[in-house]
Amino acid sequence: MRPGGHGIKRNRVLTPNVVTPEITAGDLLGLAEGSHLRPYTVLGAHPACEASVDGVRFAVWAPRAQAVAVVGDFNLWNGQQHAMRLHTQAGVWELFVPHLGVGDLYKFEITGSDGQRLPLKADPYGLSAELRPATASRVAKLGVRKRLSPKRAAANRADAAISIYEVHAGSWRRGADGGFLRWHELAEVLPAYAADLGFTHIELLPVSEHPFDGSWGYQALGLYALSSRFGPAAGFHRFVQACHRLGLGVLLDWVPAHFPRDGHGLAKFDGEALYEYSDPREGEHCDWGTLIYDFARPQVRNFLVGNALYWLERFGVDGLRVDAVASMLYRDYSRASGEWIPNAQGGRENLEAISLLRQLNDTLRQHAPGVMIVAEESTTFGGVSAPVSEGGLGFQFKWNMGWMNDTLQYMREDPVHRRWHHDKMTFGLVYAFSEHFVLPLSHDEVVHGKGSMLGKMPGDDGQKFANLRAYYGFMWGHPGKKLLFMGQEFAQRSEWNHDIALPWELLHQTSHQGVQSLVRDLNTLYRKHSALHKLDGEARGFEWLLSDQVDLSVFAWLRRDEAGAVVLVVCNFTPVTRVGFRLGVPAGGGAWREVLNTDAAQYGGAGLGNSASAIALQPIAAQAQTQSIVLTLPPLATLFLVPK
Numbered sequence: 001m002r003p004g005g006h007g008i009k010r011n012r013v014l015t016p017n018v019v020t021p022e023i024t025a026g027d028l029l030g031l032a033e034g035s036h037l038r039p040y041t042v043l044g045a046h047p048a049c050e051a052s053v054d055g056v057r058f059a060v061w062a063p064r065a066q067a068v069a070v071v072g073d074f075n076l077w078n079g080q081q082h083a084m085r086l087h088t089q090a091g092v093w094e095l096f097v098p099h100l101g102v103g104d105l106y107k108f109e110i111t112g113s114d115g116q117r118l119p120l121k122a123d124p125y126g127l128s129a130e131l132r133p134a135t136a137s138r139v140a141k142l143g144v145r146k147r148l149s150p151k152r153a154a155a156n157r158a159d160a161a162i163s164i165y166e167v168h169a170g171s172w173r174r175g176a177d178g179g180f181l182r183w184h185e186l187a188e189v190l191p192a193y194a195a196d197l198g199f200t201h202i203e204l205l206p207v208s209e210h211p212f213d214g215s216w217g218y219q220a221l222g223l224y225a226l227s228s229r230f231g232p233a234a235g236f237h238r239f240v241q242a243c244h245r246l247g248l249g250v251l252l253d254w255v256p257a258h259f260p261r262d263g264h265g266l267a268k269f270d271g272e273a274l275y276e277y278s279d280p281r282e283g284e285h286c287d288w289g290t291l292i293y294d295f296a297r298p299q300v301r302n303f304l305v306g307n308a309l310y311w312l313e314r315f316g317v318d319g320l321r322v323d324a325v326a327s328m329l330y331r332d333y334s335r336a337s338g339e340w341i342p343n344a345q346g347g348r349e350n351l352e353a354i355s356l357l358r359q360l361n362d363t364l365r366q367h368a369p370g371v372m373i374v375a376e377e378s379t380t381f382g383g384v385s386a387p388v389s390e391g392g393l394g395f396q397f398k399w400n401m402g403w404m405n406d407t408l409q410y411m412r413e414d415p416v417h418r419r420w421h422h423d424k425m426t427f428g429l430v431y432a433f434s435e436h437f438v439l440p441l442s443h444d445e446v447v448h449g450k451g452s453m454l455g456k457m458p459g460d461d462g463q464k465f466a467n468l469r470a471y472y473g474f475m476w477g478h479p480g481k482k483l484l485f486m487g488q489e490f491a492q493r494s495e496w497n498h499d500i501a502l503p504w505e506l507l508h509q510t511s512h513q514g515v516q517s518l519v520r521d522l523n524t525l526y527r528k529h530s531a532l533h534k535l536d537g538e539a540r541g542f543e544w545l546l547s548d549q550v551d552l553s554v555f556a557w558l559r560r561d562e563a564g565a566v567v568l569v570v571c572n573f574t575p576v577t578r579v580g581f582r583l584g585v586p587a588g589g590g591a592w593r594e595v596l597n598t599d600a601a602q603y604g605g606a607g608l609g610n611s612a613s614a615i616a617l618q619p620i621a622a623q624a625q626t627q628s629i630v631l632t633l634p635p636l637a638t639l640f641l642v643p644k
Contacts, residue, residue, distance in 0.1 A: 023059065023087060023094055031061065032090040034298025037367065038313075039306040040224055043092070044125030045139045047101055055098035056139050058084065058106070060123065061299060062270035063091025064113045070095055071120065072106035072136070079109035079117075091299075105136040107264070112271020119263040122222065124275070124303065128233070129209040129225040135264040137225070140233065146316035153370025155200060155249055156319060158396065158436050161533040162372075162481035163523050164251065165199040165489070166442055168216060169207065169230055172486050174501040183235030187242040195246040197489060197516070198523025201372075202243055203251040203321055205443065207236070211262050216443070216498055218323060219290060220255050221265040223307050233315075240316055249318035251372060252311055256304045256356075257324040258290040267291055275300055281341050285327065287334050295328070295352035305360050312368040319372030322360075322395070326378045328353040354393070361394030372396050374438060385436040400437040400480055403428040408445065411471050414458045415553065415574045415636070422550045425573075428478070429542065436537040437480040441488055446496045454491040463575060465491065465511050466605065466636035469518055469598040470571060473638025476522040477559065477569035479536050484519070491515040514604030521603075525596050525640060534561040545584060546570075546623060554633065556583055568592065568641040570633065577608055578633040584625030591616050591644040592629055599634035608634035614644045 023031075023042060030036030031043070048057040058070045068084045074097070075081035084093035107120040122129065126137030154160065170180050172190060194202050207230075209222030217227070226233050243250050259275070261267045266275040276291040277283030283292050294300050311317055327333045332340040332348045343351045361373055375384050375393065378401040386392025410424035446452050457467035468491055476482060487502045490512045494503065506512040526532045535541025545568075546556035553573040560566050568585065572578060585592070591614035599605030615629050622628040633639070 023090075023092065028087055028090045028092065031092055031299065031302070034300075034302040036302055036306065037363075038309065039302050040125050040127075040310050041142065044123055044127060044224065045106060045137065047139065047141060048096060050096050050098070053098040054101065055096055056100040056104065057094070057096045058108075058123075059092055059094045060084070060108050060125075061090070061092050062108070062110055062274070064272055064274070065093070065110050065270040066113055066115060067111040068093040069109045070097065070106055071109050072100075072104060074100055074104060074106075077107075077120075100139060102139050102141050104139045105130065106139065107136050110270055114271060116271065118268070118271060121269060122264045124223070124266060124269070126222055126225050129222045129228055131228040132211050132213075135211070135262075137222070138228075140225075143233065143237070143314040145313045147313075148316075148318060148368070148370040150370070152244065152249060152318055155247075156370060156372035156396070158537055159534045161200060161527040162438075163199045163526060164201045164203050164438070164481065164483040165194045165197070166203045166205070166440075166483055166485040168205045168443065168486065168496075168498060170213065170216075171496070171498045171501055173504070178500075180229050182231035183239045184231065186230070187235070187239040191239070191243045191246050191248055194243075195248055197520045198527065199248065200523075200527070201249040201251055201318065203483070204253065206253045206255055206323075208255070211260065211265075213498065215260075217253065218255055219258075219260040219288070221260060221262060223255075223259075223303075224310060236315060244316075249372070251319045251321055251374070252317050253323055254308060254311070254320040255323045256293065256308075256360075257328050258285045258288060258292050260290050275303070279341065281335075281339055282331065285334075286339075287327075295350065295356045301356050301359065304356065305363050308360055308364060309367060312364065312371050319374065319396075321374040321376060321399075322357075323376050325357070325375040325384070326381070328357070329377070329379065329381055357393045357395075358388045362388050365394070375399065376440075377401075382434075396436060397438045397481060398435045399440045399442075399483075400428065400432075400435075401440070402431075403437070403478075403480070404440055404442075404445065407471070407474070408456060410573075411467060412456050412458065418553045418573055419550045422548075422553065425474070425555060426544075426547050429544070429547075432479045432542070433537055433539045438483055439475055439478060439480040440483040441475070441485060442483060443485045443496060446485060446488070446492075449495070451495050452492050453488045454493055455495070459575070461511075463636060465515065466575075466599065467573075469515060469603055469605065470573060470636045470638045472515075472518060472522060473569075473596070473598040473640070474555075474571050476526055477532070477557070477567070477571075477638065477640065479542055479559070481533075481536065482523075482526070489516055489519045511604045514602065518598060518603040521596060529559075529565065529567050529642065530561040530563070531559045531565045531567045535559075543586075545625070552578070554578070554581075558586070566643065568639075570631065570639045570641070572633040572635065572637055575635040577635050578631075581631045581633050582620070582622045582628050583631055584622035584628045585617070587626050589617065589643045590614075592641045593644040594639055594641050596640040597634065597637060598639075599637035605637065606634065608632060609637070609639065610641075615641070 069079035123137040128138040128140035206217030209225040383392030457464040601607035
């Protein structure tokens with residue numbers, strides 16, 4: 001048995017007669033400086049032709065290694081057969097091996113500076129890998145470069161309607177045998193499903209190669225390799241194209257914050273800390289048992305920025321959601337006093353990581369214009385979505401974790417107690433326009449004992465559904481782009497389990513069908529009415545009408561666009577029907593009409609509310625307004641109204 005695999009092919013032993021070409025001086029300089037825009041075109045394994053002989057050119061960065069050899073089935077995993085040549089100025093080892101091609105397996109045999117041979121290492125720049133638990137890299141062909149079309153770029157703008165369906169590809173659906181669907185199979189069903197529900201984007205949990213299924217891809221080792229769990233790259237290209245045909249953007253979760261310690265990976269790659277900080281107070285992640293990239297080292301920064309550009313250019317995806325940004329920004333993240341090293345100025349910020357994120361966003365805006373780059377950032381760090389030129393980090397959007405935590409805490413409360421937590425629903429508007437936000441109800445909220453979204457709601461079964469529908473209405477009416485994790489769109493009852501498919505059988509029940517129909521109609525309404533999305537990041541697009549009705553747990557506000565169109569949103573978070581509820585509205589205009597009611601019968605509600613006929617505007621003052629309308633507020637419901 002070969003190391004890290006299932007066996008060897010003994011009919012392809014190659015002689016060590018190899019041609020060793022020179023990497024160009026320009027490439028070597030860029031790799032040495034860490035300024036190479038696309039380092040993956042030089043490093044890694046690439047089919048090539050030398051002296052009229054087809055083969056593969058291998059190149060790997062291992063500056064402190066004493067010796068490096070490429071091994072594989074082709075030489076019986078014998079490091080004495082194909083020793084590599086060092087370009088000392090860049091710390092890059094290179095070798096051309098004839099008669100190899102796409103699909104061949106390989107690793108690097110590295111001898112450290114102390115003369116000790118390391119465990120065989122997979123290629124950091126490998127474009128493909130074996131299916132776990134095997135760990136070898138696989139020769140693959142680099143795809144052609146792609147750019148976003150103007151139409152797709154426009155769909156990523158801050159003033160666009162953006163509603164994201166977050167998906168774990170391994171458990172959205174499963175095959176008849178319980179195994180993973182391949183990308184081409186997902187392409188036949190997932191894009192059509194998401195498009196039918198009115199989502200604008202699909203966001204995939206990390207698709208890079210990772211050794212452990214239970215990490216959901218967030219502990220990636222093959223950052224350049226599409227995970228072999230779901231089939232070859234051609235299938236993923238087909239999936240992306242299927243999404244684009246239906247008008248869906250594709251976002252990938254991307255993890256530059258840390259990597260696992262597995263021996264075949266990046267840890268002490270050339271015998272010493274290379275990709276990670278050497279001091280454990282900087283280089284070890286306490287929460288996840290992983291290692292932290294050395295954000296100060298130019299070649300590591302090059303590795304990460306080049307990888308982001310790789311996914312955007314070579315697969316034509318529409319954007320990245322950058323994971324765990326908060327853990328990158330602070331040196332004391334999840335560390336006790338004395339367990340971290342201050343920065344050069346004596347502070348807690350990781351200045352190297354901040355610089356890297358700015359470099360990342362500047363590079364992507366220049367070379368992949370129109371893409372969407374989103375930060376998962378949970379602190380009060382300022383300017384996450386501000387331009388780099390203005391001192392910000394340069395992201396387009398930031399996940400609003402504070403909004404998510406506050407509003408879910410409110411929704412968990414029994415309605416009789418909600419009056420004591422009223423500010424949890426209003427506080428988000430204090431800072432709603434300080435960043436460009438995404439409102440995330442992500443996978444993190446339905447794992448590790450947190451239960452399902454439906455399970456968080458109080459009351460009997462009917463009240464749970466009503467609460468959830470009202471909460472979704474509140475979310476779609478609130479400033480900020482929208483994100484739902486798969487299963488939430490039909491009110492999955494159980495906590496998410498990555499080992500099995502979603503419980504699609506629930507859609508045989510009308511209550512679950514109703515939530516799914518509501519999400520579809522919320523997305524349709526959101527996209528149709530520009531007042532609900534055009535000015536998401538601007539205070540002039542929002543006006544409270546009722547924010548202090550603590551005893552009633554009623555909220556009301558207006559959303560506006562720059563042309564003066566308005567949408568009125570009213571929420572009643574008690575199980576009490578309020579008939580004849582007078583609500584002050586701005587002067588001018590005429591009657592109003594109800595365009596969506598989360599208590600409607602088609603969503604599983606009681607069907608209370610306001611008929612499709614006009615709701616007359618009355619010259620009676622209320623709540624500091626000179627005119628008002630009279631509404632029926634259904635219990636545990638959200639209403640959307642527009643001028644008739």
